[in-house]
Amino acid sequence: MTxxxxxxxxxxxxRMRKDQMARNLDLTNKLILPFKNKTVIETTIDNALSLNIDECIVVLGHYSSEIKEVIFENYKDEVKFIENNPVDVGLSTSLFNGLSNTDSDFALCITADQPTVSSETFNKLIEVSQNSEDPFNTISILRRRKTGLLDTAEGLGMPFVAPRLNLMKYLENEDDNLNPILRKIFADGYTFYGIKEKNKKELLNINHYDDYLNLLD
Structure with missing residues (x-):
């Protein structure tokens, strides 16, 4: 299975721009802020490319030219870049657009502002998905509360592994955040497994400037 x-x-x-303005900092997209001798997004991409996957797709939208200027040349041979059109869409649409540009059986879905999620955790998500009794009816997801078999999808988001075509059916014609869609999938009887993080920083997204500073420590 691919x-x-x-x-x-x-x-x-x-939110990052608002924080940067309040601190009189240069307005810089959070994804190209320095992180571990690269940038936030490059660290996330590198973690993904270290896995035994068939393809890596990055979905761009707002600030796409600013992001591509920094990273495109370094990754153009290893990553497929696609751009939302129109740009002003929700996360569910971005994810749908990415899933539409591959024919793989399964998808590991990540947000670019998760540079601290390790390759070990990504591999665990893949392993639990593929070794489940029914991979096409299973979603393995980085836990926010419980681990193991979950009794709710409340509060969950990326990263997760899901069957691609099944996930696309839920994302199509939606323009929303991800959690309401995950709750619909759960209500329809899909099995959700919560995977424990390697460390607490894996549970943090970079939304605010303080998030970024915390992850640098």
Whole structure:
């Protein structure tokens, strides 16, 4: 069974920009802020490329030219870049657009502002998905509360591994955040497995400037 990684990198960056303005900092997209001798998005991409996957797709939208200027030349041979059109769409649409550009059986879905999620954790997500009794009816997801077999999808988001075509059916014609869609999938009887993080920093997304500073420590 084939697996692609979809990395969404299309957001408005509004909370980070607001924080940067309040601190009189240069307005820089959070995904190209320095992180571990590279940038936030490059670290996320590198973690994905270290896996035994068939394809890596990065979905761009807002600030696509700013992001591509920094990373495109370094990754053009290893990553497929696609751009939302129109740009101003929700996360569900970005993810759908990424999934539409591959024919893999499964997708590891990641947001680009998760540079601290390790390759070990990504591999665990893939392993649990593929070794489940019914992979096409299973979603393995980085836990937010419980681990193992979950009794709710409340509060969950990326990263996760899901069957691609099944996931696309739920994303199509939606323009929303991800959690309401995951709750629909759960209500329809899919099995959700919560995977424990390697460390607490894996549970953090970079939304605010303080998030970024915390992850640098």
């Amino acid at each position: 697996i692609s990684t979809i990395i969404t990198a299309a957001g408005k960056n509004s």
